[in-house]
Amino acid sequence: MQRADRLMQLVMLLRARGATTAAALADDLGISVRTVYRY
Numbered sequence: 341m342q343r344a345d346r347l348m349q350l351v352m353l354l355r356a357r358g359a360t361t362a363a364a365l366a367d368d369l370g371i372s373v374r375t376v377y378r379y
Contacts, residue, residue, distance in 0.1 A: 346371060347379055
């Protein structure tokens with residue numbers, strides 16, 4: 341998956357869930373927690 345696709349998924353997850361953890365986002369997207377923080 342390309343970076344732009346993951347970033348769009350990340351934004352959609354944040355909008356749908358509101359507050360969440362970086363670990364939960366990383367797990368859902370199949371990326372590391374560090375990558376979530378880089379975005």
